[in-house]
Amino acid sequence: MTSAIAVASPTASTVPTIRRLDNGLTIIAEQMPVEAVNLNLWVRVGSAVESDAINGMAHFLEHMIFKGTAQLPIGEFERRIEARGGVTNAATSQDYTHFYITTAPQDFATLAPLQIDLVMNPLLMDAEFERERPVILEEIRRANDNPRRRTFYRSMEMAFDRLPYRRPVLGPTTVIEGLQAQQMRDFHGHWYQPERITAVAVGNLPVEELIQVVADSFEEAMAHRASLSPHCWQLGPVVRSTPEAPFSQIHRTVHIDDALQQARLILGWRVPGVANLEHTYALDVLASVLGRGRTARLVQDLREERQWVTSISASNLTYWQQGVFSISAQLPIAHLEQVEAAIATHITQVCAEPITEAELRRIQTQVANRHVFGSESPSDRAGLYGYYHTLTGNLEPALAYPQAIQALTPKDIQVAAQAHLSPTAYGAVILRPDV
Numbered sequence: 001m002t003s004a005i006a007v008a009s010p011t012a013s014t015v016p017t018i019r020r021l022d023n024g025l026t027i028i029a030e031q032m033p034v035e036a037v038n039l040n041l042w043v044r045v046g047s048a049v050e051s052d053a054i055n056g057m058a059h060f061l062e063h064m065i066f067k068g069t070a071q072l073p074i075g076e077f078e079r080r081i082e083a084r085g086g087v088t089n090a091a092t093s094q095d096y097t098h099f100y101i102t103t104a105p106q107d108f109a110t111l112a113p114l115q116i117d118l119v120m121n122p123l124l125m126d127a128e129f130e131r132e133r134p135v136i137l138e139e140i141r142r143a144n145d146n147p148r149r150r151t152f153y154r155s156m157e158m159a160f161d162r163l164p165y166r167r168p169v170l171g172p173t174t175v176i177e178g179l180q181a182q183q184m185r186d187f188h189g190h191w192y193q194p195e196r197i198t199a200v201a202v203g204n205l206p207v208e209e210l211i212q213v214v215a216d217s218f219e220e221a222m223a224h225r226a227s228l229s230p231h232c233w234q235l236g237p238v239v240r241s242t243p244e245a246p247f248s249q250i251h252r253t254v255h256i257d258d259a260l261q262q263a264r265l266i267l268g269w270r271v272p273g274v275a276n277l278e279h280t281y282a283l284d285v286l287a288s289v290l291g292r293g294r295t296a297r298l299v300q301d302l303r304e305e306r307q308w309v310t311s312i313s314a315s316n317l318t319y320w321q322q323g324v325f326s327i328s329a330q331l332p333i334a335h336l337e338q339v340e341a342a343i344a345t346h347i348t349q350v351c352a353e354p355i356t357e358a359e360l361r362r363i364q365t366q367v368a369n370r371h372v373f374g375s376e377s378p379s380d381r382a383g384l385y386g387y388y389h390t391l392t393g394n395l396e397p398a399l400a401y402p403q404a405i406q407a408l409t410p411k412d413i414q415v416a417a418q419a420h421l422s423p424t425a426y427g428a429v430i431l432r433p434d435v
Helices: 057-067 076-083 105-120 126-144 147-159 173-178 181-191 207-228 273-291 297-305 333-352 357-373 378-392 396-407 410-420
Strands: 017-020 026-031 037-043 087-092 097-103 197-203 250-256 263-271 311-318 323-331 426-432
Touching (some): 017 207, 026 207, 037 105, 037 378, 057 126, 057 181, 097 105, 126 147, 126 173, 147 250, 147 426, 197 207, 263 333, 273 378, 297 311, 323 333, 333 410, 333 426, 357 396, 357 410, 378 396
Parallel strands (some): 026 197, 250 426
Antiparallel strands (some): 017 026, 087 097, 263 426
């Protein structure tokens, strides 16, 4: 997940309606004067809930959910969506899986029940499972062949010793090759329950109509599920694991990667993530000050002036259990040592001295503009609401994000840097060709 600073939030006058049903489902609805409706189903299930033995199951299941239900033969859902000019897609992350459709308002009541039936009642047949397995294995192969993906995987292995974020969402080939369809049916039956789902509907229909369509569709889907399987799944809570301690010294790993033309350097620090949004917001700003845009400190110093790197950036990944603040560079091998030292110097500086008012205003202006430009479509709003409600259990962070950024001071940024970033304690990953 990218930093929260990359998303926008609506104005206070457009606060959405939240309704929690008796079956545990949360519905978020908002009328928006755009001739479309987006329905986003956010399931609080991702690769983080998997054991090592089934790593990759959540993503594999995302694929399989589109293989039809008892009422929708394979391909029929997509055919009906496309016939009415709609779009549909899905994605799996560490902390969630989400499925969405965008339709014309007049088609919402017809198409929304199809999406909900697909998510809640997939057939998950053995034959289709076996047909899809090679597709998943090819996706893993292509990911492993991608230098950017390989770099990210190595950095997550360094960032986390114990938490499941250290594993790829796609899972390893050896695990996917051994998975069985019944394991997937059990996984779906256990995790895909209404109390783990946030359904977000945004578009040009009255709020009560949006809520009623979603509620009725879930009631019908759950009745259909009960008729197909009498098994009563007991859904226990996902317990937040203890965050991993910050690095106490520099931990460095070097990987030889002959597919690379230049080296990759990634420095990472363990940070709170969702557990401490106040510091997360400040670290979002600091990531922009250091490594986003041509005027960012690291970009100006190491790429534009000293020309030691081909590219450099900073990010603040925000996961449910813990986050990672990282700085990544692409550079000639000969510059590795001096670039790492220069980055450490920049970290020392932001810990010792507050950023400038001008730097902070630049970021605050960017956030304000994204607030305007990034809230224009139903899918933007539905994605924002679903993401924050899934990770935090409420919408306050989504609604108040721009205001929270505007309220920060240079001292706030310095305090967060001092608390979580150290120039002498971090994880360093180097990938380079063999020379």
